[in-house]
Amino acid sequence: MKKIFILLVLSVISASVASAQKLGYTDMEYITSKMPEYQLAQAEMKKFSVKWGKEIQDKFGEVDRLQRAYMAEEVLLTDDLKRKRQAEIKSKETEAQEYNSKIFGMEGLMFQKKKELMKPVLERVQQAVNKVCSQRRIDIMFDKSSDIGMLYTNPRHDYTDYIIEELGLNEKADSDKNKAVGSAPQAQVGSAAESSNPKQKSTTNKRK
Structure with missing residues (x-):
């Protein structure tokens, strides 16, 4: 399946270059981490998760209590009892x-609440x-933080800062972004001698 996906991505990129x-x-992970409304939505989701999780835990706790009580009294009970x-x-x-599935199952209340909070x-x-x-x-714009991933990312094509700026979140973005790039693996972001950022052009030669 992974090979099929890689071939599909290569086909898309090849077609894009040809045209x-x-x-x-x-x-997107970096962008949303800078958004106060995203953090607020995450906090709200955590509250619901804790609340519903406690309710489910109580229900299973009641089952366990009844089971232990039954085992302790079983020898004294009639067949009917x-x-x-x-x-x-x-x-x-x-x-x-059933309540656990209703809350945390596919299309459950937690899924619906997440969709509601994250939509705006x-x-x-x-x-x-x-x-x-x-x-x-x-x-074509890719998201390097998604599960799809990317085969290679050249910083000259990174438009994260522009989107951060468009959202009005660029007060600390530049310093944080530079730290992230500085500590990133060589294969992910390349080196200063290989490429340049859209907002910070490099005058060094690319690696051959």
């Missing part, structure tokens, strides 16, 4: 499992991305 399309990439207690335990266990944040970022792509005449 003189301009490529760029950005770091045993069946009744077992049915009660099974019902409570099913209830806890992501819409704002997307508007900034669209504007930067339009201004810089970029045809």
Whole structure:
């Protein structure tokens, strides 16, 4: 599957180069880390996660309590009482499992809450991305922080700072970005002798 994806990415890049399309990439993880509204949404999500997690833990705790009580009294119970207690335990266990799926399952309440809280944040970022792509005449923009990843990233095509600037988050962005680039692996960002940033052009020669 990975080989198929790599071939697909290479095909897209080759087609883009052939048609003189301009490529760029950005770091959405870095961008959102600078957004106060994103941090607020994350904090709200954590509150809901803790609250719902505690409720689920209590439900399974009740199942465990009933189970231990049943085991301690089993020898004293009649067959009818045993069946009744077992049915009660099974019902409570099913209830806890269903509630857990309702909260943390696919399309569950946690997923819906995340989508609700993140929607305005992501819409704002997307508007900034669209504007930067339009201004810089970029045809394809990749996100280097996503699961898709990139085969190679040349800093000259990094438009993260432009999007940060468009969002009005550039007060500390430059210093933080420079630290991140300075500590990044050689294969990821290249060296000063290989390439240049859109906002800081290098006069050194590229590696042959």
